[in-house]
Amino acid sequence: MERAAVYDNELNLKATELRLGLPGADESEKQSSRNNKRSSAEMDDSRDKDEQESAPAPKAQVVGWPPVRSYRKNILHQKNESDLSGIFVKVSMDGAPYLRKIDLKVYINYQDLLKALENMFKCSIGVYSEREGYDGSEFAPTYEDKDGDWMLVGDVPWDMFITSCKRLRIMKGSEAKGLGCL
Amino acid sequence: MAQSFPEDVLEHVFSFLNHDRDRNAVSLVCKSWYDIERLSRRRIFIGNCYAVSPEIVIRRFPDVRAVELKGKPHFADFNLVPEGWGGYVYPWVVSMAGAYPWLEEIKLKRMVVTDENLELISKSFKNFTVLVLLSCEGFTTDGLAYIAANCRNLRELDLGESEVEDLSGHWLSHFPDNCTSLVSLNISCLGSEVSFSALERLVARCPNLKTLRLNRAVPLEKLPNLLCRAPQLVELGTGAYSAEIQSDIFSNLSEAFLGCKQLKGLSGFWDVVPAYLPAMYSVCSQITSLNLSYATAQNPDLVQFVSQCGNLQRLWVLDYIEDVGLEALAAACKDLQELRVFPSDPYDAEGNVTLTEQGLVAVSEGCPKLQSVLYFCRQMSNAALVAIARNRPNMIRFRLCIIEPRAPDYLTLEPLDAGFGAIVENCKELLRLSMSGLLTDRVFEYIGTHAKKLEMLSIAFAGDSDLGLHHVLSGCESLRKLEIRDCPFGDKALLANATKLETMRSLWMSSCSVSFGACKLLGQKMPRLNVEVINERGPPDSGPEDCPVEKLYVYRTIAGPRVDMPGFVWTMDERVSSRFSRATEGHGD
Numbered sequence: 001m002e003r004a005a006v007y008d009n010e011l012n013l014k015a016t017e018l019r020l021g022l023p024g025a026d027e028s029e030k031q032s033s034r035n036n037k038r039s040s041a042e043m044d045d046s047r048d049k050d051e052q053e054s055a056p057a058p059k060a061q062v063v064g065w066p067p068v069r070s071y072r073k074n075i076l077h078q079k080n081e082s083d084l085s086g087i088f089v090k091v092s093m094d095g096a097p098y099l100r101k102i103d104l105k106v107y108i109n110y111q112d113l114l115k116a117l118e119n120m121f122k123c124s125i126g127v128y129s130e131r132e133g134y135d136g137s138e139f140a141p142t143y144e145d146k147d148g149d150w151m152l153v154g155d156v157p158w159d160m161f162i163t164s165c166k167r168l169r170i171m172k173g174s175e176a177k178g179l180g181c182l
Numbered sequence: 183m184a185q186s187f188p189e190d191v192l193e194h195v196f197s198f199l200n201h202d203r204d205r206n207a208v209s210l211v212c213k214s215w216y217d218i219e220r221l222s223r224r225r226i227f228i229g230n231c232y233a234v235s236p237e238i239v240i241r242r243f244p245d246v247r248a249v250e251l252k253g254k255p256h257f258a259d260f261n262l263v264p265e266g267w268g269g270y271v272y273p274w275v276v277s278m279a280g281a282y283p284w285l286e287e288i289k290l291k292r293m294v295v296t297d298e299n300l301e302l303i304s305k306s307f308k309n310f311t312v313l314v315l316l317s318c319e320g321f322t323t324d325g326l327a328y329i330a331a332n333c334r335n336l337r338e339l340d341l342g343e344s345e346v347e348d349l350s351g352h353w354l355s356h357f358p359d360n361c362t363s364l365v366s367l368n369i370s371c372l373g374s375e376v377s378f379s380a381l382e383r384l385v386a387r388c389p390n391l392k393t394l395r396l397n398r399a400v401p402l403e404k405l406p407n408l409l410c411r412a413p414q415l416v417e418l419g420t421g422a423y424s425a426e427i428q429s430d431i432f433s434n435l436s437e438a439f440l441g442c443k444q445l446k447g448l449s450g451f452w453d454v455v456p457a458y459l460p461a462m463y464s465v466c467s468q469i470t471s472l473n474l475s476y477a478t479a480q481n482p483d484l485v486q487f488v489s490q491c492g493n494l495q496r497l498w499v500l501d502y503i504e505d506v507g508l509e510a511l512a513a514a515c516k517d518l519q520e521l522r523v524f525p526s527d528p529y530d531a532e533g534n535v536t537l538t539e540q541g542l543v544a545v546s547e548g549c550p551k552l553q554s555v556l557y558f559c560r561q562m563s564n565a566a567l568v569a570i571a572r573n574r575p576n577m578i579r580f581r582l583c584i585i586e587p588r589a590p591d592y593l594t595l596e597p598l599d600a601g602f603g604a605i606v607e608n609c610k611e612l613l614r615l616s617m618s619g620l621l622t623d624r625v626f627e628y629i630g631t632h633a634k635k636l637e638m639l640s641i642a643f644a645g646d647s648d649l650g651l652h653h654v655l656s657g658c659e660s661l662r663k664l665e666i667r668d669c670p671f672g673d674k675a676l677l678a679n680a681t682k683l684e685t686m687r688s689l690w691m692s693s694c695s696v697s698f699g700a701c702k703l704l705g706q707k708m709p710r711l712n713v714e715v716i717n718e719r720g721p722p723d724s725g726p727e728d729c730p731v732e733k734l735y736v737y738r739t740i741a742g743p744r745v746d747m748p749g750f751v752w753t754m755d756e757r758v759s760s761r762f763s764r765a766t767e768g769h770g771d
Contacts, residue, residue, distance in 0.1 A: 061529060064260030064667070065642070066558060066585050067616075068528045071343055071371065072475070 087162055093121045093139070093170040104162040110154050117141060121170060128154035138173045192218050202227055224248060229687050231269060231293065232712065235741040236277035247286045248312070249278065253293035255690050255735055256640075257665055259317065262692055262733070264718055266748040269293045279306035287312035291342075294318070300325030304332035311335050311363075316342030323353040323372070330356035337390075340368040351376035351399070357384050366393035370419050370450065375399040378407075386411040392444075395419030398452045403431050406438035413441040420450030423477070427457055435461035449473035449498075456483035466490035470517075473498040475524045481507055489514045495551075496520040501537040501558065508541030512548025520554035521545055525585065528558070533585070539566035546573040554579040561592040562619055567601025571608040580605055581616035587643040587668075590620040597621055603628035606636070616640035626650035630657020638663040648675040655679035665690040672730075673700035680708050688737035692716075696734050699727035704736070705754025712739050713754040714747070722752060 086103035100120055107113040114125050126137020133152050134140035141153035143165045153161070153168070187195075196219055199205050209219040225248040228234060239246075253269025271293045278285055285307045295318050303310065310333045315321075323346060329339065330353055354369075354376040364384065369376065378400070385391060391412050396405075400421030409415070425431050435458065439445075445465045454477040469491045474484070475498040485507035488497065494515040501523055503511070511518065523541070527533065539562045546552060546569065553576050562584050571577075591598055598619040606612060606629050615636060617625070621644035629636070630653035637660050645651070652675035654664065664686065672695035683689055683704075698715065701722070705713035715722050716733035743753040 062587065062668075064257065064262045065587060066525065066528045066583050067260045067642075068525065068558075069259050069343065070261065071345075072524065073528065 087165075089143075089165055089167050091117065091120070091168040091170065093123065094172045094175070096121060102168075104165060109158050110161075114141060114153075117168075117170060123170065125170070126173075130155075134173065136173075139170050140173055141168060142171050143168045189214075189218055193222050196222055200225075221245065225287075226250070228252070230737050230739075231271075231274065232741060232744050233687070233737060233739045236274050238740065240277060240281040244281070245284070246278075246282050247284060248289075249274070249282075249285065249287065250289040250291075251293060252291045255665065255688060256292075256663070257667065257690055257692070258292055262667065264716065264748075264750060267716070267751065268744065268746055268748070270746060271295050271299055275299045275302050275306075279303075283307065284309055286310060287314075289314040289316075290318055291316040292318065294320040295325070296320050297322055297325035297328070301328040304328040309335065312338040314338065314340040314342065315344045316340070317344060318342070319345040322347040323349045323351070323374075327353035327356040330354065330361075331358065334358075334361065335363050336361065337363050338366040339364070340366060341371050342368065343371050346372055348373040350374060354384065355380040359383075359387075362387045362389065364388040365390050367391070368393065368395040368419065369397050370395040372397040373399070378404055382407055382411065388412075389414070391415065393417040393447075395449060396421040398422050398450075401425065402435070402458065406434040409438035409442060414444055415442055416444050417447035417471070418442070418445060418449070419473075420448070420452075422453045423451045423458060424453040424455040425458065427455070432458065432461055436464065440464045443468075445469070447471035447473075451477035451479075454479045456480075459483060459487045462487075463490055467492055470494060471496040475500055475522065478502065478526065485510045491515065494518055498522040498524070500524050500526045501533070501535045502526055503541070504536045505538055505541035505544070506536070508537075509544045509548075512544045516549060517551060518545070518549040519551045520579075521549075521552065522556040523558060524556075525558040528585065531586065533560050539563055542566070543569050543573075546570040551576070553577055556581045556583075556616075558583045558585060560585050561589070562598060562601070563591045563593045564596065564598055564601035564604075565591075565593065567598065568604040571601075571604035575608045575610065577605070577609040578611050579614040580609065580612065581614065581640070582618055583616065584618040587618070588620045589618075597625070599625040599628065603632075606632040611635055614638040617644060618642060622646050623650040623653070626653040630654055633658050635660050637661060639665070641666045641669055643668045645669045645671060648672050651675035652678060655682045661685075662687045664688075666692070666694060668693040670695055673697050676700060677703060677707075680704055680711075683711055683736055684708065684738050686738065688735065690733075690735050692733040694734075695730050697728045698722040698725070698731055701731055701734060701754045702727075709755070710738055710740065712737055712743055715752045715754060716750055717752070718750045 086105045088101050088103050090099050090101055092099045102116070104113070107116060110128065118125050123139045124137060125139050125141055126134045128134060142150050143153055143161070144167045145151050145164045146166065150169070192215065196205070196208060199208060205219055205223055209216040220242050221244065223243045224246060226239065226243060226246055227250045228239070229252050231251045231253050251271065251274060253271070254263050254267060257263060258267070269292060271290055279302055283306070286309050288303060289312070295315060300321055303313070313329060313336070326346070329336065351372070351374045357380070361384070376397070376399070385394065385408050392415060394408065394412060394415055395417070396419055398421055402421065402423055402425040405420060409418070439462050442465055445468055448462070448469055448471070451474055456479045459479065466487070467490065470493055472488070472491055472494055474488070477484070477500065479487070480502045481504055484502055488494070488499070488503070488507065489510050492514055495517050496519060497511065497515070499522070503523065523537065526535065537559055539559060542555070542557050542559070543566050552574055555577065562582065590596055591601070599622055602617055602621065602625050606615070612633055612635060615629070615633065615638070617640070623646045626645060626649070629639070636658050639654065639658065639661065648671055650669070651666070651671040654661070655675060656679060671691065676696060677700055701713055701715050704711070714735045715731045716735065717731055719732065722729070722731050743755055747753065
């Protein structure tokens, strides 16, 4: 299935553009021009593989690099409890007999999350667009935020999303139409 | 000539020689000087615990009172040395327990220490006063309880950044009520809460306590209780520096700090709440050493605090200080000698702080005594490095880590050879260098040509060919420690410079291109080197001879191959071919 949307912090204009080329190819081009350097043989293996898939995975972490001692790494991250443990949220899908739980920290962006949800619930969620939401898809992902409001997944930057999401609900497309038109 | 002075006169003269180098020189003069010296040597430093055996040490120096040992290679700090590699203090403690009943001090770095070892230490040495465990592991708080309980005259207990299995804070209560000798206590690495009342009473009854480094679990509200009982403190490591904003906590804290007239060093500051930083303003101008590397405070709070410390000589800080903070530092702290800037988010390729090469250049311009630098950043240029080199020819330690491996000069996209070349050319007293960024063989040519005083060099993701390694090994006359990872260095340079390795403490090479065959050859050629191959994926002979080894650790030794190697470490010596024809079962361990 086509996944031309690129989820990042900027305005999602690209989602509405007609593009040729592999999904996610734009992002990987950006990354390589920023870096502009040779890669070590070890790092190449994991990166090349990833660039062929739809989303560029986070760079394979090289063991012991940067040379920061582990107690230093741990201490900085312990400052925020949620950094250490996962962010587990319940996921419900309309019509499914029971709920699931997922750890939002495991995913790196919306694409990653939605792919996982589609696999978990064997459904098709469709492509996000700022204007139309998930219009045209069978299902649309929504979430309850810190204020108790039900929001459409994809509107806010990923980092903001994972800290404000309390639970997820995969709504039937027909119901979700209302959300997308706001 | 030796006959003209009686032995006790010579011994008295030698008693003024404290430096190992001087004592070593003296012992080479003649046999009688050798004997007088060895009988009177009280302190020994062994930079590699496998370079010599406890028996050899004890035979030569029968009356030692202070021992300092280092175990694992430096790259163990970054998880490059697999678990179980070695560095056990056990054989040393056992031998010394018998031979040195008057031993007073044990200092260990990167060694494996068990509770049994600690128990043995606490019971074997009646005059034991100093235990320093830096970056050690293998023991629990139960082991510490033995030390607290049995070492009657303990002056110093420093757990450094060791990995201690923290079973409970109860161990501290094992210090007997009549223990009043503590001068230095560093428990900052411990996770769990120690009994605060026991700590308070301990601090109160030790009038000579000068250094107290608390662990994170000691709450800020309780800090004044300790400071009031120890106003003579020279170095303080706070616990968590956070509390709800309450005026009485703040005023208690300020008042307590006001009383600390001798305070010179501050550290700790976990979970720092910036509103409480001003409570320390009364001591800021006295402070010469400040470790804010756990303090997640940002500007302006951070720079405001640092700028108050006009007499600062050493600053460790996170990159939250940013360029603007470093510029303020350069203006305010003219006595600064050492700067370490750590990354707040080492795994974020982008980073969200404005810390660039500019900050370091500013400090190099503004601080004439700056001689020691450790700097993590995300961009660097040759121009900046040249400026730093020209500003600070007095630099002796320069460690630069550009987060992205092989990052070029961000302005010109060229390698950083010229920049680092300028560093070694201008800084003629440079003792230690760590490099990063895009580097070709050329930078090694500069290093080999100019870095004549260099003792330790760390290289990662650099160089093009064996020529690079050859330049370093053939040119750096003072080189003692060389550690290399992920560089295309292979057999030729290593074998061509085999004899150089005997003049060094150690060589580490991981993820390079040194073949198993070359390692065998090196081991066979050089009997006074231990050539250890670390291969976690399987025996090095399971592939062809030209297959590169995963990791190589070569060090000079008079103790022969070690006998405590785990299954993934193979030593290359004359017997190497017969070893490999046997089954690997029963090897080492």
